Amino acid sequence: MTDTTKSKIKYLYTNYSIILIFLIMFVLLSIFVPYFFTWRNMVGLALSVVTIGLIANTMMFALASGDFDLSVSSTVAFSGITAAVIINNTGSVGLGILVGVLAGGLVGLINGFSIAKLGLNALITTLATQMIFRGMAFIFSNGRAVGISQAGFFTLGNSMVFGIPTPIVIMVIFFALFGILLNNTVFGKNTLAIGGNTKAAELAGINVDLTKIIIFTAQGFMAGFAGVILASRMTSGQPNAAQGLELDVISACVLGGVSLNGGIATMSGVVVGVLIMGMISNALNLLNVATFYQYVVRGSVLLIAIYLDILKQRSK
Amino acid sequence: MSYYLEFKNITKTFPGVKALDQISFGVKSGSIHGLVGENGAGKSTLLHTLSGALVPNQGEILIDNQNMNFSNTKDALDAGVAVIYQELNLVPDMTVAENLMIGNYPNKKGFVDHKELRKKAEAQIKMLMEDFDPKVKVKKLSIAQKQMIEIGKALMQDAKIIAFDEPTSSLSDREIKHLFEIIEKLRNDGKAIIYVSHRMEEIFEICDTCTVFRDGKHIETFRKMEEVNHDLIVKKMVGRELNDIYGYEERDKGKEIFRVENIRGKGVKRNINLTVQEGEVVGIFGLVGAGRTELFKLIYGLENIEAGKIEVRGQEVSLNSPKESIRNKICLLPEDRKDEGIIGIRSVSENINVSSRRHHLKYNFLLDKKAEKETADKFINDLDIKTPSREQLTENLSGGNQQKVILSRWLSEDIDVFLMDEPTRGIDVGAKYEIYKIMYNLASKGKGIIFISSDLPEVMGVSDRLVVMRSGEIIGILDREEFTEEKILSMALPVS
Numbered sequence: 001m002t003d004t005t006k007s008k009i010k011y012l013y014t015n016y017s018i019i020l021i022f023l024i025m026f027v028l029l030s031i032f033v034p035y036f037f038t039w040r041n042m043v044g045l046a047l048s049v050v051t052i053g054l055i056a057n058t059m060m061f062a063l064a065s066g067d068f069d070l071s072v073s074s075t076v077a078f079s080g081i082t083a084a085v086i087i088n089n090t091g092s093v094g095l096g097i098l099v100g101v102l103a104g105g106l107v108g109l110i111n112g113f114s115i116a117k118l119g120l121n122a123l124i125t126t127l128a129t130q131m132i133f134r135g136m137a138f139i140f141s142n143g144r145a146v147g148i149s150q151a152g153f154f155t156l157g158n159s160m161v162f163g164i165p166t167p168i169v170i171m172v173i174f175f176a177l178f179g180i181l182l183n184n185t186v187f188g189k190n191t192l193a194i195g196g197n198t199k200a201a202e203l204a205g206i207n208v209d210l211t212k213i214i215i216f217t218a219q220g221f222m223a224g225f226a227g228v229i230l231a232s233r234m235t236s237g238q239p240n241a242a243q244g245l246e247l248d249v250i251s252a253c254v255l256g257g258v259s260l261n262g263g264i265a266t267m268s269g270v271v272v273g274v275l276i277m278g279m280i281s282n283a284l285n286l287l288n289v290a291t292f293y294q295y296v297v298r299g300s301v302l303l304i305a306i307y308l309d310i311l312k313q314r315s316k
Numbered sequence: 317m318s319y320y321l322e323f324k325n326i327t328k329t330f331p332g333v334k335a336l337d338q339i340s341f342g343v344k345s346g347s348i349h350g351l352v353g354e355n356g357a358g359k360s361t362l363l364h365t366l367s368g369a370l371v372p373n374q375g376e377i378l379i380d381n382q383n384m385n386f387s388n389t390k391d392a393l394d395a396g397v398a399v400i401y402q403e404l405n406l407v408p409d410m411t412v413a414e415n416l417m418i419g420n421y422p423n424k425k426g427f428v429d430h431k432e433l434r435k436k437a438e439a440q441i442k443m444l445m446e447d448f449d450p451k452v453k454v455k456k457l458s459i460a461q462k463q464m465i466e467i468g469k470a471l472m473q474d475a476k477i478i479a480f481d482e483p484t485s486s487l488s489d490r491e492i493k494h495l496f497e498i499i500e501k502l503r504n505d506g507k508a509i510i511y512v513s514h515r516m517e518e519i520f521e522i523c524d525t526c527t528v529f530r531d532g533k534h535i536e537t538f539r540k541m542e543e544v545n546h547d548l549i550v551k552k553m554v555g556r557e558l559n560d561i562y563g564y565e566e567r568d569k570g571k572e573i574f575r576v577e578n579i580r581g582k583g584v585k586r587n588i589n590l591t592v593q594e595g596e597v598v599g600i601f602g603l604v605g606a607g608r609t610e611l612f613k614l615i616y617g618l619e620n621i622e623a624g625k626i627e628v629r630g631q632e633v634s635l636n637s638p639k640e641s642i643r644n645k646i647c648l649l650p651e652d653r654k655d656e657g658i659i660g661i662r663s664v665s666e667n668i669n670v671s672s673r674r675h676h677l678k679y680n681f682l683l684d685k686k687a688e689k690e691t692a693d694k695f696i697n698d699l700d701i702k703t704p705s706r707e708q709l710t711e712n713l714s715g716g717n718q719q720k721v722i723l724s725r726w727l728s729e730d731i732d733v734f735l736m737d738e739p740t741r742g743i744d745v746g747a748k749y750e751i752y753k754i755m756y757n758l759a760s761k762g763k764g765i766i767f768i769s770s771d772l773p774e775v776m777g778v779s780d781r782l783v784v785m786r787s788g789e790i791i792g793i794l795d796r797e798e799f800t801e802e803k804i805l806s807m808a809l810p811v812s
Contacts, residue, residue, distance in 0.1 A: 184682045186674055193670055196659035203616075203656055204670045204725065205642040263661045 017308070018257055022272045022279075029283050036286055043165065049278035050167040051076065052248050053271075054226040056256075057178040058219035059249045060270045064182075065215055066195040066262025067115065067122035071107060072223040073245035074134040077238065079104040079227035081137045083153075084146040084237030093152045097228050104224015105217055107133055112216030116209040130246070137239040146237040157232030167229050174222075179267035191215060195262025251298070252277045255305045276301070318381065320345040320508045321477050326375035328361055335361040336372065337532045343525075345476070348499065348509045350519040353529030353553055354744035359512045361532075363479050366510075367399040368392035379477070398470030399479040404462050408455035413437035415454050416468050440468045444498060460491035467498060478502060479510035484518060496522050516546050528552040554745055561749050562777030565756065569780075570594030572630070573764045574646075574733045576615065579624030583610030585788035588624065592733065592764035597755055599779030600768045602808050607788035608768045609651055612735050616648045617641045628733070642671060647726040651737035651768070653715065657722045660711030664703050665692035667710045667721050672728040695724035699754065716747025723754060734758060736767040740774065752778055772801060784808050 030037035055072050062069045083100025087093055111129055114120045148154075161169045182188035190211050193201040202208045231237045256273025258265040280301060284294045319342025328336040336358045343349040351359050364370040366377065368386035376383045379395055386392045392399075406415050413433050414421075422432035437450035444464045454462060463483060470478050480499070484492045499522060503509055511523055519526055520541060527537040528549060535552050538544045574592040584607050592598050600608050613619045615626060617635040625632050628644050635641045638648070650656035659667055669688045676687040692706040699720045703713055710721055719739060726734065736755075740748040755765055755778065769775040775782060782794045784807040791807045 180682075184685075186677070186683065189666065189670070189673065189683070192662060193659050193666070196661045197655070199656045200650075200659050201670070203618075203638050203648060203650055205639040206670070207637070207639055259661075263659070 016268075018255065018269055018276075018305075019272050022276055025276065025279060029279065033283050033286050036283060041282065041286070043168070045275075045278050045282045046168045046171075047165055048282065049274050050171050051226045051230055051242065051245065052252055052277060053171045053274045054174055054229070055219075055223050055245070055249045056252050056270050056274050057174050058215070058222040060178070060182070060253050060256075060258055060265050060267070061188075061191050061215045062122075062219055063250070063253055063258045063260060064195045064262060064265035065191045065212060066198065067212065067215075068250070069111065069126045069216065069219050070123065070246045071111060071126040071129040071133065072219065072249060073242045074130045074132075074137065075104045075107045075220060075223035076227035076230060076242040076245060077137040077240065078107065078133040078140075079224035080231035080234075080241055081141045081146060081237035081239055083228045083231055084148050085140055087148055087150050087153055088146065091150065093150050096150075096153065097156070100228040100231070101221060101224040104227060105221040108217040108220015108223070109213070111220065112213035115216065116212040134239075137237075141237060141239045143239060145239070148231070148236055153232055154235055155232075157229050157234075167233065170229070175267065175271055182265065182267055187211070187214070192263055192265065195259070195264075197263070248277060251302045251305075255302065319343055319378075320380060321510075322378040322381075323362070324376045324378060326362065326365060326372045326377070328365060328370060328372045335532050336365070339375070339529075339532075339534045341527050341534060341537045343477075343508045343510060345508050346503055346506045347524040348503050348511055348522055350523035350526030351510055351512045351529065352514075352516070352519055352526060352549060353535075354746075357529040357553070357744075358532040359529055360481060362529075363399050363401075363481055363510070363512065366392065366397055366477075366479060368397075393473055393475075396474060396476035397479075398473065398475035398477070399481065400463065400466045400470065400483060401481045402483075402485060404459075404466050406454050406462055406465060409453060411451050411453055412441070412448060412457070412465060413450035415465055416440055416450075416472055418469070420472065436472070440472060443471070444468055445494070458491075460487050460495065463487075463495065464498070467502075471502075475507070477508045477510070479512070481512045482514065483511075484513065484515065492518075516549060519549070520546070530555055561745060562752060562774070563749065563756070564777060567595045567756070567760050567780070569596055570762055573628065574766075575627040575630075577625050577627070579614060579626065580622045581610070581614040582619045583607045583788055584614050587789045590766075590783055590790065590793065592766060594762040594764060595759050596780050597759050597765045597767065597778060598781050598783060599775040600766060600783045600785060601770075601772065601775045601804060602785035603810075604770070605787070606785040606808065608785050609737055610788070611785070612648060612737055612766075612768065615641070616646065616735060642729065642731075645730060645732035647729065647731045647734055649719070649722050649726070649734070649736040649739055651741065653718050653722065653742075654711075658710045658718050661709060663707045664696065664701065664710050664713070664721055665689065665706040668692045668695055668706075668724045668728060671725055675729075691728050692724075695720075695727060699724060699727075700750065714744075714747070716743040716750070719743060719747070719751060720754075723751075727758075732763055734763060734765045734767075736765065738768055738770065740769070740771070748774075772804065776801070776804070786810065 035041055059069060059072065079100040082103040083096040086099045087096030107129055111126055114125045115122045157167055159166045190201065190206045193204065193206060194208055194211055198208060230241060252273040253270055254260060255276055256266070256269030256271070258270060277298070280298060281294060284297060322342040324340050326336050326339040339362060353359050361370065365372045368389040368391050371387055377386065378384065384395055407418065416437050417433060422429040422436065434450055441448065441450060444467065446461065446464050448457065448461060454465065483495060487495065499509060513519055523541060525537065525539050526541065528535040530553060570593055572591050572593050576588055576590050579588050580586065588611065590598065602608050614621055615635065617637045617640055626635060627633065628646065633644045635644060635646070654660065659670070665688060669691055672691065673683060673688055676684040678684055689706065695701065696703060696706060701717050701720045701724070703717060710718060713721065740751050743751065759765055776799045780796055782799060782804065784791045784794070784804055786808055787810065794803070
């Protein structure tokens with residue numbers, strides 16, 4: 001074998017190994033798990049990852065820029081509740097969706113401003129806003145689920161487009177949009193540059209603060225949007241929705257090869273990471289494995305994924 | 317007559333590079349063996365194989381005629397090898413005594429015996445002819461003192477072989493003298509010592525024997541220092557005769573393109589007035605702490621300007637961020653390439669295009685990947701950047717090639733004024749020459765260049781005019797005809 005083909009194979013391996021793992025898992029599960037490879041189950045699987053998938057888009061940006069966002073789980077609940085309360089009080093579905101999404105954006109803006117302009121640590125800042133907005137969700141809902149009276153709202157989460165549930169279509173569109181944003185725009189490349197070396201990025205003329213504020217605000221909007229869709233699917237706003245979601249999203253990104261140190265991210269990796277997370281739960285459900293064991297399996301998969309990532313980096 | 321430490325056919329390869337190629341030589345007990353060569357010649361790599369941090373692909377290291385296959389640093393320590401690197405491995409928040417005996421505390425049933433610890437530490441400090449308190453935290457000490465503790469640590473571990481990697485690079489003359497006394501004392505105690513340095517005069521001062529490396533190869537080992545001289549060693553290092561490495565030529569000067577008037581800010585105090593014409597290379601010389609880097613930071617918009625003004629082509633500009641500076645056609649090559657210049661984990665192509673990609677967007681939004689590839693390939697070719705491909709991660713390039721990547725970043729922009737902070741620091745002689753050529757080339761195209769250098773021969777050899785700074789102010793500006801080492805140094809040195 002010539003050196004160039006060798007290095008090409010190595011390149012493919014280091015950059016796309018996770019896709020290979022995904023394909024192998026998919027084939028094995030299709031063969032050995034009954035009902036796994038059916039249309040119905042595939043749609044169910046895709047639906048189950050919509051919330052994680054939507055938020056993974058922007059989480060990828062936050063991680064790629066070298067930061068974390070732990071607040072997304074509370075943002076989902078907070079915007080779902082906000083949308084529900086607005087719809088019930090005004091009767092306007094459109095206004096409810098709009099304000100719900102904006103509420104998410106507000107959380108993101110607070111995060112971004114605190115981190116970029118006040119120089120606070122991202123981990124601590126978003127941990128704080130996670131608590132604050134979980135609390136706000138409980139306050140706005142008086143601690144109870146807020147049932148929504150307008151049936152029109154449910155079409156967002158429960159309708160079909162060409163035989164595919166609308167949330168899945170929305171998720172796929174966003175995967176495509178954020179993929180382009182990451183690979184084909186100055187913004188995406190700047191994000192990676194900031195994560196790779198913040199100081200060098202600044203000296204190269206990148207407006208680091210502004211980029212970070214935009215990333216976190218976008219993250220807030222996406223979490224808000226995901227929260228509204230979730231409320232629509234559940235026909236109510238739930239103050240305790242999506243607890244622990246932030247870790248699932250970060251896990252999916254890390255599985256997909258996003259570096260926790262920043263500077264490295266691919267959209268294809270993140271999509272596969274999201275699907276692997278969903279596939280594991282889905283298969284375990286089909287096999288009737290109790291939820292308690294599922295946590296153990298998912299945690300173990302994450303550990304293995306991170307270890308593979310380290311092996312990959314060492315081999316470079 | 318036999319060697320205590322012997323390298324036999326040591327070969328170490330990294331992807332695409334042979335860092336060490338069949339290195340063989342020996343060092344006797346009770347002698348100081350110098351190791352010289354340009355950056356990237358393989359000196360540090362050899363020390364890493366000695367310390368167990370790197371495992372050679374081939375060859376063996378013999379100590380006292382026994383084959384040692386160090387697979388990690390602990391093996392090497394146990395075999396009595398200590399390597400003292402430029403970056404010291406001390407715990408800043410622990411005391412001198414704790415650092416001296418780290419990993420090896422005297423204890424009684426697991427509880428640290430503080431009395432014994434102090435006693436041993438005090439004895440060691442005395443042996444090193446120092447007088448600091450063993451209870452003081454290491455972070456309060458000077459670099460020279462920290463280095464002494466590193467040596468003390470090695471002795472505590474009963475090291476028989478001690479290697480020094482560029483130990484004097486940040487020491488004062490007085491501190492160097494003290495270090496040499498200690499190193500000579502170690503030699504007289506029978507240690508085998510390896511001494512790596514760039515500074516030829518040091519090699520002649522303390523080494524008994526020395527080996528010259530070039531491009532990972534062993535070129536020659538001199539067993540008697542009386543038989544060699546400075547020029548011979550340099551010739552061996554470089555592999556060719558170096559006449560005038562600066563290659564300066566007179567250029568035509570054009571209009572004034574850059575002017576700074578009385579600016580003030582952090583670390584920059586008064587009398588900062590300077591101008592640059594088209595086609596001019598202006599050097600800035602000064603000692604550490606003279607405010608040179610601070611001046612660049614001020615101009616480049618990284619610090620707030622408290623007073624004064626900056627003009628580009630006669631227009632007053634306000635530069636509050638690097639972005640604004642770049643828009644006003646000013647760029648900076650930072651002093652610390654690794655931390656502030658390159659984005660190591662991204663490719664050469666991305667590092668080159670990071671700023672200029674905004675010039676070729678499709679629909680004002682989407683990147684033009686084809687144009688970016690062309691830009692990268694053009695500069696890899698024009699500046700002769702040594703990289704397997706434009707997709708190579710920039711951190712895998714040598715220092716000189718990384719500097720060329722940063723230069724390409726700005727050459728692909730529309731820049732008139734280049735601020736270069738120590739552009740050739742840590743770069744080998746060949747690459748330095750190429751950097752000078754690029755500077756002259758830019759100047760002859762009508763650009764203005766201001767560059768900082770701590771290397772006096774370099775700054776004298778390359779500059780058209782020379783600005784001398786001292787404690788945050790400009791002491792004087794000399795024309796090329798007026799350059800003399802004495803004059804420049806007397807301006808740069810603090811008045812006592």
